[in-house]
Amino acid sequence: MNQLLAIRCYARVVETGSFTRAADSLGIPKATVSKLVIDLETHLKVMLLQRSTRKVAPTADGVAYYNGTASLVRELEDFDSEFTGAHVKPSGKIRVSVGGTTGRLILVPALPAFFALYPDIQIELGVSDRAVDLVDENIDCVIRGGDMTQPSVVARRIGSASWVTCATPQYLDTHGVPQHPNDLHSGYRIIGYHSARTDRAIPSRFAKGGEFIEIDGPYAISVNDGAARAAAGLGGMGILQIHTFTVRADLAAGRLLPVLADWVPAPYPFHVVYQPNRKLSSRLRVFIDWLVGVFADVT
Numbered sequence: 347m348n349q350l351l352a353i354r355c356y357a358r359v360v361e362t363g364s365f366t367r368a369a370d371s372l373g374i375p376k377a378t379v380s381k382l383v384i385d386l387e388t389h390l391k392v393m394l395l396q397r398s399t400r401k402v403a404p405t406a407d408g409v410a411y412y413n414g415t416a417s418l419v420r421e422l423e424d425f426d427s428e429f430t431g432a433h434v435k436p437s438g439k440i441r442v443s444v445g446g447t448t449g450r451l452i453l454v455p456a457l458p459a460f461f462a463l464y465p466d467i468q469i470e471l472g473v474s475d476r477a478v479d480l481v482d483e484n485i486d487c488v489i490r491g492g493d494m495t496q497p498s499v500v501a502r503r504i505g506s507a508s509w510v511t512c513a514t515p516q517y518l519d520t521h522g523v524p525q526h527p528n529d530l531h532s533g534y535r536i537i538g539y540h541s542a543r544t545d546r547a548i549p550s551r552f553a554k555g556g557e558f559i560e561i562d563g564p565y566a567i568s569v570n571d572g573a574a575r576a577a578a579g580l581g582g583m584g585i586l587q588i589h590t591f592t593v594r595a596d597l598a599a600g601r602l603l604p605v606l607a608d609w610v611p612a613p614y615p616f617h618v619v620y621q622p623n624r625k626l627s628s629r630l631r632v633f634i635d636w637l638v639g640v641f642a643d644v645t
Contacts, residue, residue: 505641
């Protein structure tokens with residue numbers, strides 16, 4: 347038995363909850379993973395996994411064995427990658443999750459430049475605003491906006507985006523141009539937004555000279571996607587507050603006009619998030635460093 351490979355297989359089964367997903371992540375047949383885990387249990391003389399037709403979960407002994415070995419295996423793999431990286435360009439696969447609008451408008455258009463620098467790196471990109479589990483889904487890093495409050499992860503700030511409040515010329519011709527955020531309570535509709543991750547309504551925010559105002563409605567439509575929110579604004583459904591990069595071309599073409607330009611909320615931060623107990627591989631490190639440069643240009 348190749349004990350190190352058996353331990354790696356066992357760790358991936360625990361982390362993914364599946365022999366199939368563990369085999370896919372390691373790039374070896376499922377039958378090989380299953381046999382190595384059985385061989386490991388025989389060697390240790392303990393049952394590490396409870397198996398059923400629907401679920402695989404570690405036993406109490408299995409949890410203890412995983413906690414004692416998984417970090418060692420991960421450090422060894424990362425050390426091998428780091429040592430190799432001193433002589434050759436980083437290579438291998440990175441699994442990345444990014445929000446929908448951020449992925450479509452910022453990350454994906456910039457990726458050709460990354461692959462020009464690192465042609466031997468592969469990226470598996472999940473584009474979604476849903477919450478993801480770094481360990482269970484075997485994801486190397488997540489790119490997300492907003493304040494990071496999870497103590498169980500490392501969040502490195504990589505940039506920020508400005509906000510613009512705007513509407514179509516036709517909408518403003520009909521309803522007039524608001525001069526103060528409180529004007530939005532009377533005779534205007536706001537295009538609402540609710541989080542795709544929490545379903546919580548997010549108010550429009552305005553700040554000027556130490557004064558801070560939140561406006562939550564009235565609205566005809568509330569959406570949970572930035573692109574759909576921009577489309578609603580372009581459709582003349584109301585006043586829109588959105589990241590400037592999302593509607594930059596529409597502002598330049600005059601399809602949307604800015605309002606309340608002196609009432610600007612704080613910039614919206616972007617972070618890259620990864621596991622705190624994992625030493626960064628060379629390929630993940632160069633990707634994160636590259637992200638800093640990409641998001642530095644987002645305004």
